[in-house]
Amino acid sequence: MTIERFIAGLPKAELHLHIEGTLEPEMALALGRRNGVVLPWANTSELRAAYDFANLQEFLDLYYHGTRVLIEERDFHELTMAYLRRAGAQNVRHAEVFFDAQAHTARGVPFATVIDGIWRGLREGEQEFGVSSRLILCFLRDRPIAEAEEILDQALEYRDRLVAVGLDSAEVGNPPGKFADLFARARRWGLLAVAHAGEEGPAEYVRQVVERLGASRIDHGNRVLDDAALVHKLARVGMPFTVCPLSNLRLGVVARMADHPLQRMLDAGLLVTVNSDDPAYFGGYVNENYLAAAVALGLDEETLRGLARNSFAASFLDEAAKRNYIAKVDSYGT
Numbered sequence: 001m002t003i004e005r006f007i008a009g010l011p012k013a014e015l016h017l018h019i020e021g022t023l024e025p026e027m028a029l030a031l032g033r034r035n036g037v038v039l040p041w042a043n044t045s046e047l048r049a050a051y052d053f054a055n056l057q058e059f060l061d062l063y064y065h066g067t068r069v070l071i072e073e074r075d076f077h078e079l080t081m082a083y084l085r086r087a088g089a090q091n092v093r094h095a096e097v098f099f100d101a102q103a104h105t106a107r108g109v110p111f112a113t114v115i116d117g118i119w120r121g122l123r124e125g126e127q128e129f130g131v132s133s134r135l136i137l138c139f140l141r142d143r144p145i146a147e148a149e150e151i152l153d154q155a156l157e158y159r160d161r162l163v164a165v166g167l168d169s170a171e172v173g174n175p176p177g178k179f180a181d182l183f184a185r186a187r188r189w190g191l192l193a194v195a196h197a198g199e200e201g202p203a204e205y206v207r208q209v210v211e212r213l214g215a216s217r218i219d220h221g222n223r224v225l226d227d228a229a230l231v232h233k234l235a236r237v238g239m240p241f242t243v244c245p246l247s248n249l250r251l252g253v254v255a256r257m258a259d260h261p262l263q264r265m266l267d268a269g270l271l272v273t274v275n276s277d278d279p280a281y282f283g284g285y286v287n288e289n290y291l292a293a294a295v296a297l298g299l300d301e302e303t304l305r306g307l308a309r310n311s312f313a314a315s316f317l318d319e320a321a322k323r324n325y326i327a328k329v330d331s332y333g334t
């Protein structure tokens, strides 16, 4: 079996996926037309040509610009269905999906419109494509804490639809510790916590996510390798890392895929998973991420199986569901 076919058939979970980052150029232009939002790009090739990022901030500027076409409940529903269709076709059996509510409420789109559309998409997508899901509200770390507090107030009206809160957007200069009280409040409501750290920011931010936010997973976390003691500790407790190879390449976090720290993280005993982050912007969905890493780093089938096993182990599924999926990975391709 070719490595492409092995990856394509491998059952897997996706744990680091921004739903707004699945907005493909075709859909962005179509929704722009439907909603009367004028975009600075005339066609998909002009838009794709803009996907040439020097760093995280350049990407975020374009990403937030793209969100402006998402206005109606059906826009969020269509976006979510389109992602789950692709995920199902790539043998993603379970997806834990981030959404950036503040990117929409700050433009005057009601929180209810956003969460109702995504929620309906997740429910219909599960029926139609067989992909189960959980939903994670991300706070934007480069916006005021008071705004995040207000969003949490609104989100708590939908407590039952959420499994966790997260933290994303521009990392450097926005340390996780600033959000300790906010995350403590979310956790008192029984929400789990995840957070982006160590993508562009230092290992110290990874430490803060663990020690001050009470996170159950680290999103990215590449820079943890700069702190051997922290690596040792996180390996020992089995802290999961949601690594995103193509994102790291496209945002200049690594200069070449061959330099990617994924193998070094595995060698250090860390619980690593592979994810797509913002697939419409970074040149691939989850299978393309597995493939790019496998080719550049020479990952063999057992290592790929291990990554897929980790993706279920690190998910917020219940233990019985995890065991069931992991057994499917164990018997896959043998």
Ligand code: ADE
Pocket (backbone or CB within 6 Å): 018, 021, 056, 063, 168, 169, 170, 196, 199, 247, 277, 278
């Ligand atoms: N928002 C969407 N994708 C992101 C990423 N990779 N890092 C931080 N914030 C994001």
Ligand code: ZN
Pocket (backbone or CB within 6 Å): 016, 018, 168, 196, 219, 277
């Ligand atoms: Zn991300």
